[in-house]
Amino acid sequence: MALIEIKDLHASVADKPILKGINLTIKPGEVHAIMGPNGSGKSTLSNVLAGNEAYVKTAGQVLFDGKDIDDLAAHERACAGMFLAFQYPVEIAGISNMYFLKAAVNAVRKYQGKDQLDAMEFLDLIEEKKKVVQIRDDLLARAVNSGFSGGEKKRNEIFQMAMLEPKLGILDETDSGLDIDALRVVADGVNALRSPDRGFLVITHYQRLLDYIVPDFVHVLVDGQIVKSGGKELALSLEDEGYASWVEEKGA
Amino acid sequence: MDLKDLREKAAADFKANGFPTTKDEQWRFTDVSRVANTEFSTEWTAASVDFEPLSKIVLVFENGKLSRKKSSFDELPKGVCIGSILDLVDPRIGTLADSQSAFVSSNTACFSDGAFIEVPEGVQMDTPIHLVYLADAEGVALHLRNFISAGKGSAVTVIEEYIGQENATYWTNAVTEVFVADEGSVDHYKVQCESASSFHFQTLETHLGTNAIFSNHTVTLGSVLGRNDIRGKLAGEGGEAICNGLYLLKDKQHFDTHIFMDHAVPKCNSHELYKGILDDKAWAVFCGRILVQKDAQETDAIQSNANLLLSRGAKVNTLPQLEIYADDVKCTHGATIGELNETALYYLQTRGIDPIKGHAMLTFAFANEVLDEVKCKTAKTYIEGLVHDWLENASI
Numbered sequence: 006m007a008l009i010e011i012k013d014l015h016a017s018v019a020d021k022p023i024l025k026g027i028n029l030t031i032k033p034g035e036v037h038a039i040m041g042p043n044g045s046g047k048s049t050l051s052n053v054l055a056g057n058e059a060y061v062k063t064a065g066q067v068l069f070d071g072k073d074i075d076d077l078a079a080h081e082r083a084c085a086g087m088f089l090a091f092q093y094p095v096e097i098a099g100i101s102n103m104y105f106l107k108a109a110v111n112a113v114r115k116y117q118g119k120d121q122l123d124a125m126e127f128l129d130l131i132e133e134k135k136k137v138v139q140i141r142d143d144l145l146a147r148a149v150n151s152g153f154s155g156g157e158k159k160r161n162e163i164f165q166m167a168m169l170e171p172k173l174g175i176l177d178e179t180d181s182g183l184d185i186d187a188l189r190v191v192a193d194g195v196n197a198l199r200s201p202d203r204g205f206l207v208i209t210h211y212q213r214l215l216d217y218i219v220p221d222f223v224h225v226l227v228d229g230q231i232v233k234s235g236g237k238e239l240a241l242s243l244e245d246e247g248y249a250s251w252v253e254e255k256g257a
Numbered sequence: 258m259d260l261k262d263l264r265e266k267a268a269a270d271f272k273a274n275g276f277p278t279t280k281d282e283q284w285r286f287t288d289v290s291r292v293a294n295t296e297f298s299t300e301w302t303a304a305s306v307d308f309e310p311l312s313k314i315v316l317v318f319e320n321g322k323l324s325r326k327k328s329s330f331d332e333l334p335k336g337v338c339i340g341s342i343l344d345l346v347d348p349r350i351g352t353l354a355d356s357q358s359a360f361v362s363s364n365t366a367c368f369s370d371g372a373f374i375e376v377p378e379g380v381q382m383d384t385p386i387h388l389v390y391l392a393d394a395e396g397v398a399l400h401l402r403n404f405i406s407a408g409k410g411s412a413v414t415v416i417e418e419y420i421g422q423e424n425a426t427y428w429t430n431a432v433t434e435v436f437v438a439d440e441g442s443v444d445h446y447k448v449q450c451e452s453a454s455s456f457h458f459q460t461l462e463t464h465l466g467t468n469a470i471f472s473n474h475t476v477t478l479g480s481v482l483g484r485n486d487i488r489g490k491l492a493g494e495g496g497e498a499i500c501n502g503l504y505l506l507k508d509k510q511h512f513d514t515h516i517f518m519d520h521a522v523p524k525c526n527s528h529e530l531y532k533g534i535l536d537d538k539a540w541a542v543f544c545g546r547i548l549v550q551k552d553a554q555e556t557d558a559i560q561s562n563a564n565l566l567l568s569r570g571a572k573v574n575t576l577p578q579l580e581i582y583a584d585d586v587k588c589t590h591g592a593t594i595g596e597l598n599e600t601a602l603y604y605l606q607t608r609g610i611d612p613i614k615g616h617a618m619l620t621f622a623f624a625n626e627v628l629d630e631v632k633c634k635t636a637k638t639y640i641e642g643l644v645h646d647w648l649e650n651a652s653i
């Protein structure tokens with residue numbers, strides 16, 4: 006069974022149609038990359054999937070794990086195993102990263118009918134996940150993303166993903182703002198999380214990330230539609246030629 | 258001036274000026290006629306109000322009088338002097354708190370007791386001093402006067418806590434004068450959990466020497482009508498004043514915070530972070546005045562006031578007042594009145610946290626930011642507990 010099946014998805018933001026019929030299926034174990042010009046609707050797609058209420062689905066269907074997600078609120082989708090690494094992670098003053106992570110992990114566990122982790126078990130989990138995605142202790146102690154550098158925020162997103170062990174990880178431009186070393190840490194983390202029952206949707210502008218996280222499929226999103234799909238070599242040709250030909254074709 | 262003369266002068270001042278009215282610029286939003294028009298008695302009774310000592314050193318005042326029985330302040334570091342202000346008169350009493358204000362002058366004229374704390378040069382006290390003011394007497398005025406002096410290079414932590422019996426109607430009128438000598442440090446907390454039908458007014462006056470540090474956190478939960486006047490004078494270069502506070506108001510509570518920070522000399526810092534959460538028909542007033550005098554170059558003053566309204570009936574008046582006469586200064590201020598950040602709520606949701614829990618977390622976080630600079634662990638834990646309990650009963 007597909008992990009997620011997106012069928013003819015249309016969505017609007019502030020009454021403006023952005024997604025105009027997306028079709029995409031991700032099977033367990035697969036990594037799909039989406040590339041596309043600024044404003045083409047990549048973040049909109051990730052927000053619609055994650056359940057952001059500011060984005061309104063106007064037509065189509067999304068099946069996650071075989072179930073329609075229409076009636077699931079954002080937190081229920083997260084608990085069901087969907088994870089969105091934000092393009093712009095949100096700063097939350099006054100809540101420590103540790104406290105936030107514990108609340109998140111236990112919320113997901115509760116939904117999934119698992120026991121709550123106590124303080125010791127939680128710290129053990131943190132230590133275990135630090136081996137997957139290195140993160141400085143002071144970042145864990147500080148308020149969520151508050152005053153984090155751009156790269157630190159992105160690393161924190163991937164650390165959260167490691168902690169929550171989702172079925173589907175949606176990475177919205179996780180590579181932007183990362184230096185070369187941090188990019189490798191994040192990519193290694195994602196690769197470590199790759200497994201036969203987990204899928205990824207990786208949104209990026211750059212081939213560089215896909216050198217590390219090698220995708221099974223690459224899709225080109227232009228003006229709210231997937232205009233081309235292919236293997237990992239498609240990303241390479243985009244790097245050379247840009248989107249101009251697609252944008253023109255659509256415009257014509 | 259000796260104490261007797263001081264009291265007489267203050268009584269005369271009070272008689273001449275009377276209570277302020279809403280026609281006074283500084284009292285525009287806070288109508289004190291309910292206090293002015295009530296005849297308060299000064300008859301003393303013992304108090305039966307529960308409290309939790311937060312330190313080995315604790316002074317307990319029952320309806321305005323020090324209770325030796327409930328207090329414990331025997332084991333003190335060498336040279337430290339703690340006791341009743343009536344026994345330990347200091348010529349500096351009354352030199353900071355000016356009699357122009359009706360609340361200060363009536364306090365000076367009438368104070369029945371209060372804490373006296375003197376920490377000599379070079380003594381750094383690790384143990385906080387907990388001052389507890391218990392009130393349950395109906396219809397009384399409690400004029401409390403505290404004096405805190407931290408000698409050169411000394412350090413002391415003082416927690417003032419006001420606790421009232423539910424539904425008792427009384428008037429607390431407190432004045433605290435704080436002298437921080439050069440290189441000295443005073444970490445001061447004020448926790449106000451007065452009865453919901455009481456009136457609570459306090460003037461806190463601070464004088465800071467060279468490289469002195471004064472850190473102040475106020476937490477206001479009680480009283481139906483009240484005000485904190487917090488005034489700091491940065492009188493020596495390199496001084497630092499931190500004034501942070503939180504007011505959590507509900508029902509028809511009205512609470513006013515007036516801060517006045519006087520930068521008289523160069524190279525001083527002052528930080529003020531005040532936050533309020535208002536439920537029901539509560540009304541908060543915040544006025545933060547920063548004066549940077551002509552010679553006070555390289556001043557760094559930051560002020561911010563943020564308010565979270567949980568109900569449509571709640572109201573806030575926030576008024577920053579900057580008066581800057583020096584040219585090389587860094588001065589910022591900001592005020593907000595709003596609701597919870599929806600983006601943050603969504604972010605929490607995408608991590609599996611449901612909106613109800615998310616609301617509670619964000620509301621607590623909003624309040625908790627005020628406690629970021631709290632140095633005293635005991636005070637922090639205690640205050641966090643109070644905030645938590647308050648939020649449990651609020652409409653979130």
Ligand SMILES: Nc1ncnc2c1ncn2[C@@H]1O[C@H](COP(=O)(O)OP(=O)(O)OP(=O)(O)O)[C@@H](O)[C@H]1O
Nearest residue numbers: 018019023041042043044045046047048049050059
């Ligand atoms: N909240 C919003 N209100 C109004 N318009 C919006 C909103 N969110 C997105 N849009 C618009 O939707 C379009 C698609 O935006 P989206 O963020 O999905 O693009 P993107 O492909 O992720 O671009 P980028 O590569 O720059 O991240 C843009 O034209 C954007 O201005």
Ligand SMILES: [Mg+2]
Nearest residue numbers: 047048049092
């Ligand atoms: Mg985007």
